[in-house]
Amino acid sequence: MSWGSLRLRLIVGGLLAILIALTIAGAGLTLLFERHVARTIGDDLDVYLKQLVAGIDADAQGKLVVGRPPADPRFADPLSGLYWQVSDDAGQVLRSRSLWDTALDLPRDEPSPRELHRHIIPGPANARLLVSERRVLLTLGDRRAPVRVAVAADLARVSAAASHFARDLALALGVLGLVLVAATSIQVGLGLRPLDALRRGVADVRSGQCKHLPVDVPAEVRPLVEEVNSLIDAQEREIERSRSRAADLAHGLKTPLAALATDVALLRQRGELEVAQAIEAVGETMSRHVDRELARARARGTARLRGGISTSLRPLVQSLILTLARTPAAQRLDFEIRMTGEPSVPLDRADLAEVLGNLMENAARYARSRVRIAADAAKPAISVEDDGPGIAPAERARVLQRGVRLDERGEGAGLGLSIVQDVLSAYGWQLVLAESELGGLKAMVAPEEGRDRMTAAGPAT
Known part of the structure; x- marks a missing residue:
């Protein structure tokens, strides 16, 4: 598919979307997950903070002691990422073993006794800590x-969890993307199907299978x-108007030509043979042109309306x-019909x-003794062969030119090979001349390349 393809453009647009x-x-999902994990850690810190506040007491000397620290063992593991710290206004500081020889650098803050504050501060080993703190009396x-009572947790846990979640999410989104790409391709195919039906309809109109495009189409295409x-x-x-005008013109010339033929007969009776022959030659030329135009007009009209037309070849x-x-020329000849099956021609x-x-x-005019007409029901071609002298390859193209007759000296059928080509061209067929295995000329009638019309087109006539 090239970039000019509507299908390609829609698919590429869908892929980008x-x-x-x-x-x-x-x-967005990764960000939401990270915020969710952070909220979960914050909730855990609140629980630890309540446990720590409940365990704070004063000894006999009036100094702070933590009788029951939070039970999580990570508070006893140095630099574990989970810390607590208790301090008073006299400068006394108690901290978890996990802080080792460091302290939490809490910001200047004065929360009310029942107010919970949260901060993000730097911690041991340059870690980012989420801190929950309260002020009690x-x-x-x-x-x-x-x-001042504070509990802190390392936010590296949040980043690690988000990273693992992002990797799993990327795999899931990749699978989802493949499904969506397949769905987009199917959707584009379904959406363009009316255009494909329209293309087939145009081909049917051109081939004569129908006169109009089907109207049972979506509203957007109607x-x-x-x-x-x-x-x-x-x-x-x-x-139809052009056909009628050509037919009227041709029929209008028939009467003058008939009168001209009568005058030729009178001239012959008077003995003016040269004048009669000259006028007769002109009349025959005009008659051939008239017959040719009548045949062409009929062929154009019939070819346009040929949907369902099919002619059985053997009876014809x-x-x-x-x-x-x-x-007289054919009485001495043997006509051979060589047909496989019962071919029909559209x-x-x-x-x-x-x-x-x-x-x-x-073929009968030039054959010595034999003329063969061959066709095959499975192949869209008809051949007419003879055992006459044939036509030299250099002359075959010339006799197919418009206005050139195969036999300039004979009377002929009045149509010539040019009208044969005109009729065939109206149906998308062509005439090809070749050498026959009988020794003479082989005239083949077949569909033009890429336009095979030899299909069943309804009941034979």
């Missing part, structure tokens, strides 16, 4: 003294379908052979008769 969404979701000797169908109708009307060939057999019967009739008449 998924990547951005998953990145934001991953960062105790009787020390003969006085009431404020005592205006386009309606416009295309309107364009097809307008083009159809224009073609047999009928043409019976007609040709009455001509051309109108009259148009196919003109094509094959012209080719078979040319």
Whole structure:
């Protein structure tokens, strides 16, 4: 797929959206998890703080003692990441064994006796500590003294937990991303399916299988379908008008040509043979052009409406052979029909008769003793061969040029190879000349490359 592909653009856009969404979701979930872990640690510190406050007392000399420290063994493990500290206004400081030879550098703060404050301060080994502290009033000797009680935990636990969570989350989001990519691809395919149906509909219209695009499409595509169908109708009307004008012009020339033929006969009776022959040659040329335009007009109209058209080949060939057999040139020939199965051709019967009739008449004119018509039901091709002198390879391209007849001297069928090509071109078919294994010329009628029209198109006519 190139960048001009709508499918590729939608998929790439979806991938970018998924990547951005998953990145934001991953960062947000990691942040939420980190805050959750921090809140959990803060709640644990509050529990330790209550245990520590409950265990503070004064001895006989009025000095602070901690009779029952928090039970967590980490408070006794040096630099374990969990610490407590108790101090009074006289400078006495008690701390957990985990602090070793350091102390918590608490900020200047004066919380009320029942107020809980939290801080983030630097701790041992440059650690970041989350501190929960309270201020309580105790009787020390003969006085009431404020005592500052603090419990701290290393926030490295939060970072480590968040890091592990982020790795697990990345794996989960990666799997989710793959699922979303697959879902996006399916969604794009489903979304573009109406366009694919529209493409097939256009191909069916072009091939003549139907006259209009199907209207059973989503609402977003329906205006386009309606416009295309309107364009097809307008083009159809224009073609019909052109066809009618060509037919009217051709039929309008028939009467003058008939009158001209009558004048030629009168001139021959008077003995003016040279003048009669000259006028007769001009009349025949004009007649050939008229017949050609009539055939072209009919072929254009029929090809546009050929949906469901299919002609059985064998009966048509047999009928043409019976007609040709009455001509003097064909009475001496052996016509061979070599067909596998019962081939049918998606051309109108009259148009196919003109094509094959012209080719078979040319073959009969030059054949010595044999003409073969071959086709295969499984292959979209028809061949007409003879055992005559054939045509040199250099001349084959010339005789297929418009306005050049295969036999300039003979009377011919009045259509020539150019009209054969015009009729075939209207159906997406072509005429190819080659050398026959019989020794003469092989004329092959087949679909143009990449436009195979030899398909079943309805009941044979």
